Amino acid sequence: MRKLTALLAGLLFGIGLLLAGMANPTKVLGFLDLAGAWDPSLALVMVGAIAVAAAPLAWAKRRAQSLLGAPMQLPAKRELDPRLVGGSLVFGIGWGVAGICPGPALAILLSGHWQAIVFVLAMLAGMLLFTALERRRSH
């Protein structure tokens, strides 16, 4: 059952990204371009998402188990370290270069555009690079 809800949640997430305009890099860059003709639409994506997700997430915080009996796994880390800020800045630069973040990258991977395939392969390489560097650090 949890596998089915996971699949459905993923599908819904992707449909939401497509409907919202997040899957169109040109629109994302129009949102990030404050000094050009600014398209504020994507701010409303966050407003809509947070408005719907806030109450369920607050409820989840007070529970040890999900409705289907899975352990509730919310991030427990609290400290604001340089990795958090540095990593987020690097991510933001990459987001600003192409107008693509991880969710939309996957949601357009099978849409028939070669650009999405190049981006996702590079993103996976970046993630694997992180894993390799982390393994070296811990040895």
Place this chain on the structure above:
Amino acid sequence: MSIDGVAIDWLNFTPWSSLAGGALIGLAAALFVLFNGRIAGISGLLGSVLEGGEGRAEKGLFLLGLLLAPLLWGLFRVLPTIEFQSGWLGLLVAGLLVGVGTRYGSGCTSGHGVCGVSRLSPRSLVATFAFMAAGFVTVFVLRHLLGG
């Protein structure tokens, strides 16, 4: 170029579909936490599946749903416009930065920007401010200073 001089692009402004799409994203995040007890953060899920972490099947199925979304959409309607601004080199550089950055920063637009900000997590608020600021500055530099 000053903040009070922001020119709104009314022609491309899509308040209703963006709000509705956002609500669907929020609903998906809500379902995933209510039923699976997990945060719908795409970079975290992807990184975890790559590393072979716990819950690989559920995480992989969520990501599979995300991959299948355009195919499901395509059964009923024409896909919305997907238009790229970068060539292959830009896409490679951007993809690498996004991959490395989201893993070091423990999240992206979904995990920090939607789920974390919804929970008012201090880490996510800081991360979201950082990647939004970096995104705004990068586009400013590339479009207006370097004039791409």
